Amino acid sequence: MKNLQPQNRIPFLSKPFKLTNPTLKSPSKTLLQPLYSTFSLLSLITSQQKQRLQIGPRKQRQQGNTSDPFDPLSFxxxxxxxxxxxxxxGWLCSLLSVLSLSQLVPKFGQLSSSIGKIDGVTLRNDGxxxxxxxxxxxxxxxxxxxxxxxxxxxxxxxxxxxVFERVLERExxxxxxxxAVSSGDVAYRITAExxxxxxxxxxxxxTIVPSALQLSAMASRMLVISxxxxxxxAMVIPCTALAIAYLGTRLRKVSKKAKLSISALSAYLNEVxxxxxxxxxNNAEFSEVARFERLANADLSTLLTKRKMKAFIPQIVQIIYFGALSILCVGSMAVSSGCFDGCSMVSFITSLIFVVEPIQDVGKAYNEWKQGEPAIERLFDLTKFKSKVTEKPDAVDLGHVSGDVKFCDISFRYGENSPLVLNGLNLHIxxxxxxxxxxxxxxxxxxxIKMLLRLYDPxxxxxxxxNQNIQNVQLESLRRHVGLVSQDIVRF
Incomplete structure (x- = not known):
């Protein structure tokens, strides 16, 4: 029968050969200043920074020290x-929003104090x-x-x-x-995390610019008034900030445990x-249900701890509101004693309300960051590796292939402490x-077959x-000339 093998491809190994070695398995200037600083910061984006985001050749991105301490923000x-x-x-819109608010607050104070004292036309125009x-x-x-x-x-x-491209580059x-890392765990990181x-x-x-703009604008107006x-x-804010910072650190640890527990559950489902x-x-339904129940219970425990802590943090922020109430009482007494008028009092309380809002946003953003840090770290872990199978800088194209293959004194093991799978194998095809x-x-x-494709090196x-050592050949060129037919069906 005529051999119908593809041209320029290495034929599959099939001459009888026995392997006997088994293996084990001003307000406007003040407001604009933060935005100017932001413009200056973003103008530092260079072509080199943009280049980091581009998907470049494999060998350009496999360099680097994998032992550097992890910094989520730098990633x-x-x-x-x-x-x-x-x-x-977005930040320009936030500037316009704060400018509108800075004009809205004093006019609201003036209007509220003059109702009943002005005519209907003026009231309508001010409204x-x-x-x-x-x-x-x-x-x-x-x-x-x-x-x-x-x-x-x-x-x-x-x-x-x-991250997905880096995962495909891994050995x-x-x-x-x-x-091995579970495929379910990898899928969970790339999707949910x-x-x-x-x-x-x-x-x-x-938070970086919008909250800073609103906080600076409203705080400046409060200082002018009283x-x-x-x-x-301001005395209430530092105590609240310290409490939020402490709880945020605890929340990060709990969030990391929650990520690991849901990842383990997802990996199990992808396996079973x-x-x-x-x-x-194998009549294993009962044992698998018990295993799933253990994993689900572990996830429930960590999730409950995380939710309780998230529910507690806003209560800390409520302290600011109680502080505002105390200020309202003090302000009311000041108005009664004639220290300043009702218009100023209304403007001050309104400004205070809009000061509390960005502080609360900062607290929420801090909590989001602490919850997001474990997800960023787990994504980064997928990209941090140094390949053992590397392509030499002077690797050549394999060119035309006749199909002569030699395994010369091949020894191989999968792990440092594992027994040899192959020991001194010589085979000429x-x-x-x-x-x-x-x-x-x-x-x-x-x-x-895996070593022929250089998925592993001997x-x-x-x-x-x-007669060309495949370690001197470009990986893409080598794999282009090898045809692999598996018993498992995979669609691309």
Missing amino acids: IKPFILSQYKPILL LVLAGLFLAKLIATYGQHAFLWEAALNASYKIRVF LAFFEGGG AADVADTVYALLN PVLSLIA LPAILFVKA KAGETVALVGPSGGGKTTL LYGCILVD
Whole structure:
């Protein structure tokens, strides 16, 4: 019968050969200043920073020290900076929102104190001005959220693509063997945890400039109206900030445990559901339900702890509101004694309310960051590796292949403490020959194919294709000339 093997491909090994070695398995200037600083910061984005986000050749991204301490912000920073346009637009909208608010607060105080003292036309005109300012604030706030969410989701998308590409570049040993990472765990990180990163990025972007602008504008107005009451209000903030910081550190640890528990549950489901045939064939339904119950209970415990802590943190922020009530009482007494008028009092309380809002946002953003840190770290772990199978800088293209393959004194083991799978193997397969490998399970038959594709490198010895050492050949060129037909069906 005529051999119908593809041209320029190495034929599958099928000449009888037995392997016997088994293996074990002013207000406006003040307001604009933070935005100017932000513009200066973002203008530092260079082509080199943008280059970090581009998917480049394999060998350019496999360099680097994998033992450096992990900094979540340094990992996501290039992805965030790549979205500088929607970020700037969002922060510009926040500036317009705060400008509208800074005009709205004094006019509201003036109007509230003069009701009944002015004619209907003036009241109507002042009301229209207030409505216009309020509408402008609503529109600007919507633009702020829309643009910043666009930036956060695009950054998360880029992180997800980058991590997935790095996962595909990892060696086969990462996916199989005793130390392999579960495919369900990897899938959970790239899907759910990358989505959590989007929430974290949005919380940061929505706090850095918008909250700073609103806080500085309203605090400045409070100082102008009454420095004494402003000082009383400021005394509440440091204590609250310290409490939130302490709870945030605890929340990060709990969040990391929660990520690990849900990841273990997801990995188990990805393992057991495709193997449902074997579960039923071995009457293992009861034991698998018990195993699932243990994993689900562990996830429940960590999730309850996390939710209770998240519920407690806003109560700390409520202290600020009680502080505001005390200031209201002091202010009322001051008005009664004639220290300052009712218009100033209304403006002060209104400003205080809008000071509390950004402080609360900062607390929420801090909590989001502490919850997002474990997700960022687990995504980073997928990208941090140094390949053992590397391509030499002067690697050559394999070119035309006749199909002559030599395994020269090959020895191989999967782990440092594992027994040798292959020990001093020599095999010569001439062009056009069909070779069959016969041996027990774990004897190294599939290992030979993996080494021919350079998914693993031998411990000792070398593999020659047309008398060329495959370690001197470009990986893409080598794998292009090897045809692999598996018993498992995979669609691309």
